[in-house]
Each structure stands twice: as structure tokens, then as C-alpha cells.
Amino acid sequence: MRPGRIYQNKQFLESILNEAGFKKNQLIMPIIIHEKRRVKGDGMMPGAVSDCKNEIFQAVYDGLDVGIDSFMLFGIPMIRNSKGSRALMNxxxxxxxxxxxxxEFGSRVQIITDVCVCQYNESGHCGITNYVGNQVENDPTTHLLSKIxxxxxxxxxxxxxxxxxxxxxxxxIRKLLNGxxxxxxxxxxxxxxxxxxxxxxxxxIAFNSKLRGKPYIDKSTYQISFSNRREALREIVVDINEGADIVMIKPTLTYLDLILMIRENIGDFPIAIQLVSGETAMIxxxxQQKWIDESEWIVQTIASAKRAGADKIITYAALDIANFMA
Ligand SMILES: [Zn+2]
Incomplete structure (x- = not known):
């Protein structure tokens, strides 16, 4: 008898997650909300909805039905402007x-919101840019972020x-919230x-027609270099000291060593990770080419992130994973 594994088998998938100690309440489901625009179903990017009550509520009900109660909202506005000021409009x-x-849902749901300006300003950068060289200006940006x-x-x-x-x-942000x-x-x-x-x-999908076709936006002056371990830990320690309640690392798959290293350095402090759009799209x-089994790969990815030290996992595959554990 050959001990072959049964692919696409729910018990098998569930056992991978159970062995890793993963629980459904560790999932965070992203909802990407497009303002006043119809969203065509996109297989690469599940979780996108139009700015319409029914669609937004349906996404939340879909999560609640399978035991997910934590949702992260990303907004895609219709109009951008030079200062990204629509990001803080009531x-x-x-x-x-x-x-x-x-x-609609009261305290049954936990709502997490993405706070940035790159979806709202004309440059597509994550901050306010100056007039010379398109450099992001740190302090005016943190002022704006706190108001958002x-x-x-x-x-x-x-x-x-x-x-x-x-x-x-x-x-x-902590100071303005407390105040x-x-x-x-x-x-x-x-x-x-x-x-x-x-x-x-x-x-x-985040870039409207004005920005579509624009070449790759280089964010390397403020995002972290993939090759620097010590810089990653330093950023985490700084955020904890500034009053962060949870720290986050992303992308995931090529950074499992950093997640583990950070876990070993910060004890029980909560760590969230995000499996970003490209990671989901690759799987x-x-x-789709039938080269790999999607379910098994998604589950193994989640299990590996959990094993490395993640407490919370933001993933476009949240519904799939919760279904395996239903
Ligand atoms: Zn941004």
C-alpha cells in the first residue's frame, strides 16, 4: 500500500493548519472598496467591492459566515489631488x-483601516512630495497621516x-488619538x-486612469530594503517604543526568516503579516495552469507564516482558509 496523500482533501488541509497551531480568529480579511465604480470580478485579487452598501455588507457577511470577524478596509477613491487631502474627508x-x-454590524466586527495617501495623491507616493525631485517629505506626511x-x-x-x-x-497618530x-x-x-x-x-487596481501606465514608482527611499535584517528589527523596536499595539511585516514568503528573527527578539508582542497581492496572484x-494545487499551497503558506511567528494574518485568501477550517 502506498501512503499517497489526498489533495484537495479538507481534512488534510485542516490538519496542516491545526498542526501549525493556526486558529480562524487569527485571520484578517481585506476589503478593497472602489468609490463609485463597478468592480469586475478579478480572480487575481479577491476582496474588491464597489462603494455600494450591499456589496460591502455582503463581503462582511461572507466573512462572518465562516467565522472571520476582523476586516481591513482599503479605499480606492475616484479622484486624486496633489495633496491627497481627500484621504481625511469625513x-x-x-x-x-x-x-x-x-x-450594520456593531461590535460583531473588528474594523481595521489602511492609513496612507498613495491612493489619494497624484504622485502615487505614500506621502506628500515636494516640488523638487518628487521627494517625500516626512513630517508634513506624518501630520497628514495622524489626521487621517x-x-x-x-x-x-x-x-x-x-x-x-x-x-x-x-x-x-497615538498622540492625536489620545488627545x-x-x-x-x-x-x-x-x-x-x-x-x-x-x-x-x-x-x-489602485491606480486610476490618470496614473495607469505610469512607470514603476520607486518607494525605496522610505520602504525597507529586502537585504537588511538589522534595519527590519530596528523599525519594529522603534514602532513598539512609539506606542504600536501590533507590528506588521510584509510581504511574507521571502521574509519568513525576518518574521522568526523579530519574533525571537520581541517576545510575545503581537505580530501581523500580510500575504500581499503578488503572493496570492502567483499561487x-x-x-490556473494546473501546475500546483492552489488549496494546498495557500494552506502551507499560512502554516509557514504561523510557524515563523505570525499572530495575525492578512490574506486575500482568508475566506478559502476559513472554509478549510469550517
Ligand atoms: Zn501607501
């Missing part, structure tokens, strides 16, 4: 969507998640966001 895409979800985070908290967010990699972004009565709102910075083209599928594309 009627902005994330603010409106947060209020809708909170009104406050507007998300006022709309009902439980956790704000600054993703622009500016120095001092956590302390500035406005939101000391219970948590801050989960993208602490170690590597400069990577694995974000390409997300960027492709899905290969599976």
Missing part, C-alpha cells in the same frame, strides 16, 4: 464605509494601520514594509 471612501459597517487616522477613529475604526513607512508616524478621546483605538503600523514589486497587482496563476 465623507471619504474609508470613513463612509467604516460608518456603514459599524452601523483620527477621521477613521471618529468613523468607528477599532484599529488604524499607517502604511506609509514615515518616521514617527506611530507616535504622532481626542480615542486611546482605546489601536495602532497597527506596517512596520517593516519591504520595497517590493509583489504589490503590483494591488497597485494596478492563483500557477493553479
Amino acid at each position: 465623507q471619504g471612501i474609508v470613513q463612509r464605509s467604516t460608518r456603514k459597517i459599524r452601523d 487616522a483620527l477621521s477613521h477613529a471618529q468613523s468607528g475604526a477599532d484599529i488604524v494601520s499607517p502604511s506609509s513607512m514615515m518616521d514617527g508616524q506611530v507616535s504622532r 481626542n478621546g480615542f486611546s482605546k483605538v489601536k495602532v497597527m503600523p506596517f512596520s517593516v514594509k519591504h520595497s517590493s514589486n509583489l504589490y503590483a497587482p494591488f497597485r494596478a 492563483k496563476a500557477a493553479a
Whole structure:
């Protein structure tokens, strides 16, 4: 008798996750909300919805039905401007969507919001750029980020998640939240966001027609170099000292060593990781060619991130994984 494994078998997939000690409540499901635009189903990027109550609610119900109660909102606005100021409007895409979800689902859901300006400004950079050389200006950007985070908290967010990699972004946000009565709102910075083209599928949908076709945006002056271990740990320690409640590392698959190293250095402090759009797209594309088994690869990816030390996992495959564990 040959002990062959049964692929696509739910028990087998579930056992991989169980052995790694992974629990469903560790999943965070991203919802990408497009303002006033119909979203065509995109197999590479699940989780995208239009700015319409029914679609947003359906995404949340889909998660709740399989035991996911934590949702991370990314907004894709219709209009960009030079300062990215629509990111902090009370009627902005994330603010409106947060209020809708909170009104409908109350405390049954945890709402996490992405706090950045790259979807809102004309440069596509994660900060305010100056007029010479398109350099990102750190301090005006952290000032803007703190105001965006406050507007998300006022709309009902439980956790704000600054993703622009500016120095001092956590302390500035923490201070403004505390000063406005939101000391219970948590801050989960993208602490170690590597400069990577694995974000390409997300960027492709995030860029409106004005930016589409624009060459690759070089964010290496503020995102982290993939080759520097000590810089990654330093960024984590700085964020913890500034008042972060959870630290985050992304992408995942080529950084498992860093996740482990950071886990070994910060004890029990919560670590989130994100399997970014390119990581999901690679798996899905290969599976479409029937070169690999999508379910097994997704599950092994999650198990490896958990094994390396991740507490929370943000993934476009959250529904699939929860289904394997149902
Ligand atoms: Zn950004």
C-alpha cells in the first residue's frame, strides 16, 4: 500500500493548519472598496467591492459566515489631488464605509483601516512630495497621516494601520488619538514594509486612469530594503517604543526568516503579516495552469507564516482558509 496523500482533501488541509497551531480568529480579511465604480470580478485579487452598501455588507457577511470577524478596509477613491487631502474627508471612501459597517454590524466586527495617501495623491507616493525631485517629505506626511487616522477613529475604526513607512508616524497618530478621546483605538503600523514589486497587482487596481501606465514608482527611499535584517528589527523596536499595539511585516514568503528573527527578539508582542497581492496572484496563476494545487499551497503558506511567528494574518485568501477550517 502506498501512503499517497489526498489533495484537495479538507481534512488534510485542516490538519496542516491545526498542526501549525493556526486558529480562524487569527485571520484578517481585506476589503478593497472602489468609490463609485463597478468592480469586475478579478480572480487575481479577491476582496474588491464597489462603494455600494450591499456589496460591502455582503463581503462582511461572507466573512462572518465562516467565522472571520476582523476586516481591513482599503479605499480606492475616484479622484486624486496633489495633496491627497481627500484621504481625511469625513465623507471619504474609508470613513463612509467604516460608518456603514459599524452601523450594520456593531461590535460583531473588528474594523481595521489602511492609513496612507498613495491612493489619494497624484504622485502615487505614500506621502506628500515636494516640488523638487518628487521627494517625500516626512513630517508634513506624518501630520497628514495622524489626521487621517483620527477621521477613521471618529468613523468607528477599532484599529488604524499607517502604511506609509514615515518616521514617527506611530507616535504622532497615538498622540492625536489620545488627545481626542480615542486611546482605546489601536495602532497597527506596517512596520517593516519591504520595497517590493509583489504589490503590483494591488497597485494596478489602485491606480486610476490618470496614473495607469505610469512607470514603476520607486518607494525605496522610505520602504525597507529586502537585504537588511538589522534595519527590519530596528523599525519594529522603534514602532513598539512609539506606542504600536501590533507590528506588521510584509510581504511574507521571502521574509519568513525576518518574521522568526523579530519574533525571537520581541517576545510575545503581537505580530501581523500580510500575504500581499503578488503572493496570492502567483499561487492563483500557477493553479490556473494546473501546475500546483492552489488549496494546498495557500494552506502551507499560512502554516509557514504561523510557524515563523505570525499572530495575525492578512490574506486575500482568508475566506478559502476559513472554509478549510469550517
Ligand atoms: Zn501607501
